[in-house]
Amino acid sequence: MSSQRSIEILEPKITGDRNMGETFFKRFTFNQLFQHWVMIGTFMLLVISGMPLKFPDAWWSPVIINLLGGFAMRTYIHHAAGLTMVALGVYHIVFHVFVDKESMLDRKVWPTIKDAKDFWQTIMFYFGKAEEPKYGRYSWKEKFDYWGAFWGMVMLCVTGLVMLFPFKAMEVIPYAYVQLSLIIHTDEALLATLFIFIVHWWNVHYSPEVFPMSKAWLTGNLSEEQMKHEHPLEYEEIMRQMNDTGEKRSSGR
Template sequence: MSRQKLIEISDSKKIGDRNMGEIFFKRFTLNQLAQHWIMIGTFMLLVVSGMPLKFPDAWWSPVIINILGGFSMRTQIHHAAGIGMVILGVYHVVYHVFVDKESLLDRKVWPTLKDAKDFWQTILFYLGKADHPKYGRYSWKEKFDYWGAFWGMVMLCVTGLIMLFPFQAMEIIPYAYVHLSTIVHTDEALLATLFIFIVHWWNVHYSPEVFPMSKAWLTGNLSEEQMKHEHPLEYEEVMRQMNEKGDRSFSR
């Protein structure tokens, strides 16, 4: 992410004199934020319109379908949101592979050996046997979130498209795999839903550390306090770069 601003210094007109001069650390670009917002929108629609079909015998299944406006409306919502998500996925890959000029190998999102160590250290920390690991730009949890979502998107989009066009798909693959898609699709969807609702929301909403929520998904920024706390290695790196430049406001 070398081409983008690393920090942003708050504007007194917007935030007020009290916070004047406070440093915000740039975490996500507007592009990334927008992708996340579209992801939230389509994901929620897909969960609400899809789960009544995963659990057709549950008491809430017909309730939700009625709220959505009947079965065919449910299907249309699911298909429209699904196609939206497919487009988002394609855009994401195209943008970050072909448009973003930064070398693919330099991206900080790739898993490293440190992540494996951090992962183990986190378990030890939870058990009270080690210090909390110090994270760089992305912690192992965030990388797992990202790659989990990436894997899930690929699985869900491919199987979803197979189910949307079953007879076209059958020209290439046997019938068994069309049926298999329904199993993979719903299993992956359940996995994604539970992971988001339990694990991801714990990390960014419920956890006492960020409760009621981390505002990074709205502003794209982290405060200096949060930065020191959650990404100390990145904080040190940014500070070192700034000292080399000798100018705290280089990014403006």
């Protein structure tokens, strides 16, 4: 919510044995987690109910439509989930532009020159020519995920609404643009689906580093070890700030 968020450290839980003596770093607020959960739910429903119509001749298309309870039900699910996603997008914009008091320029999510450097260093790292880049709060992959989803949401919500209310839209735009909406909607949806299922799920689920999954999407917390490994710059920043404010807290508990 504010820049102070990054130095929030949860008190070690005394009651739970498993968490005894471990320090957690707050990564996402409950608000952000909740947005992500709604996004997951609506996205899955939209993919399942939408893809049979993108590929109507595939053998699995009628199978999925029947599993969903027929074509009318498929359409109903798609529209309901789509409208929820539109509401989520509006909420996201409204909240993070108007409600969140953190100054827009201070947000860590904007792409920077360091991201371009990190990107090149990552490729070099993959070929064994460099060290792994040290990331701050968000790595370039996470920023790409976010802005990719942002672009996708804008495209899909606008074209989706045009197709949901075609005759309202046609009072403003020609019918040809409704047809173009269909092309944009389905192609962008395919891109988003492939990206989420291949790239995003690799980063947060399948990668040997985090397998079976990174629990940050459920708890909003990162462990100290994860923090040191995945966001070393942010970790150092937090430690420095803590020392500056005079809060002496042992980091190697």
